Amino acid sequence: MSKHIEQFVVPLPLAACRAACERAASGPGWRITERQATAIHCVEAAERAFGFTNPATLIIALAESAGGAEIAITASNVGFGPFQSGHVRDQAQQLRSRIEAEISRPVQEPETTPAGSRGGVFVNGVRLSEEQRRAIEQRYHVTLTDGRYWYDPVCGAWGLEGQPQAGVGAAGLALGGPLAANASNGNTGVFINGRELHAVDVQRLGALVGTVVPGRWWVDAQGNFGVEGWPMMGNLFLLARSRAGGEGRAPGEVITKSGAWLGSDGEGGLFYQGAPGSGIAAWTGG
Numbered sequence: 001m002s003k004h005i006e007q008f009v010v011p012l013p014l015a016a017c018r019a020a021c022e023r024a025a026s027g028p029g030w031r032i033t034e035r036q037a038t039a040i041h042c043v044e045a046a047e048r049a050f051g052f053t054n055p056a057t058l059i060i061a062l063a064e065s066a067g068g069a070e071i072a073i074t075a076s077n078v079g080f081g082p083f084q085s086g087h088v089r090d091q092a093q094q095l096r097s098r099i100e101a102e103i104s105r106p107v108q109e110p111e112t113t114p115a116g117s118r119g120g121v122f123v124n125g126v127r128l129s130e131e132q133r134r135a136i137e138q139r140y141h142v143t144l145t146d147g148r149y150w151y152d153p154v155c156g157a158w159g160l161e162g163q164p165q166a167g168v169g170a171a172g173l174a175l176g177g178p179l180a181a182n183a184s185n186g187n188t189g190v191f192i193n194g195r196e197l198h199a200v201d202v203q204r205l206g207a208l209v210g211t212v213v214p215g216r217w218w219v220d221a222q223g224n225f226g227v228e229g230w231p232m233m234g235n236l237f238l239l240a241r242s243r244a245g246g247e248g249r250a251p252g253e254v255i256t257k258s259g260a261w262l263g264s265d266g267e268g269g270l271f272y273q274g275a276p277g278s279g280i281a282a283w284t285g286g
Contacts, residue, residue, distance in 0.1 A: 002084040006073040006092045009065050010103050014038075017069035017103070021060045022178060024098035030058065031154070033218065033228045034194050035178040038062045043229045044091055054079045056091040057229055060099075071099065122148040122161075123176030124183070132175070140170065150183035151175050154193040155219045159184060164198035171221035189214035191228075209239040 025042045034041035044055040054077040061072040075092035121128045121144050148161040156171035162185045186196035206212045216228040223236040
């Protein structure tokens with residue numbers, strides 16, 4: 001295994017430093033696979049890896065320091081030799097440069113959840129400003145109901161805190177804080193983009209695609225999926241279409257025997273809705 005570590009101190013509080021690291025790791029070239037209070041795990045996007053090097057895994061570890069916050073980036077991949085070692089060193093240094101650029105850019109601190117607060121829209125523990133709320137309502141022609149929600153920016157899935165997925169909207173929105181592993185209070189051992197699925201999520205997913213295997217998976221906004229840190233294995237939309245036996249009722253739509261459906265928003269994104277009468281509606285991006 002090839003490995004390289006970049007360690008440096010930045011003059012920021014730990015929370016602000018973590019936010020800058022997350023913005024950097026969310027940029028082109030990497031994909032975040034796990035978020036922790038003092039660490040961010042990500043993998044190199046497969047399309048950026050050369051044919052003679054293996055994709056790198058990177059861990060950003062954070063700790064308080066007398067000068068602010070200490071950052072340690074550990075990059076590694078499977079393989080030995082100058083090509084592999086040079087590649088993981090380049091990945092760590094590129095991510096460091098991206099983090100330093102984010103830190104130097106002025107960013108407004110998020111409005112965190114006030115103790116005992118009621119009302120407002122909270123996403124991943126952070127309250128949306130009125131400007132953010134109005135912008136979303138105008139852009140997507142929806143009315144956001146006061147409440148506490150979780151949101152997966154990788155694939156666009158969302159739901160109420162502690163509950164299963166309620167729908168899928170536009171991916172990649174800069175909303176709230178990082179998605180927590182326990183956002184849905186899941187206990188299934190099935191993780192998608194770092195969130196442990198609720199039992200209801202697993203049941204619905206099984207109705208669409210068949211057996212759901214426990215483990216850590218990634219899913220993007222186009223329905224592509226794979227094991228964390230590995231390339232794409234398949235596409236949920238195509239699996240659902242195959243399982244439905246050609247019962248689609250409209251272009252890009254699949255009706256399963258359970259009454260659940262999966263379809264396309266016309267721009268490559270997928271949306272999901274529960275069985276009729278379930279009260280679960282899809283929030284589709286436009």
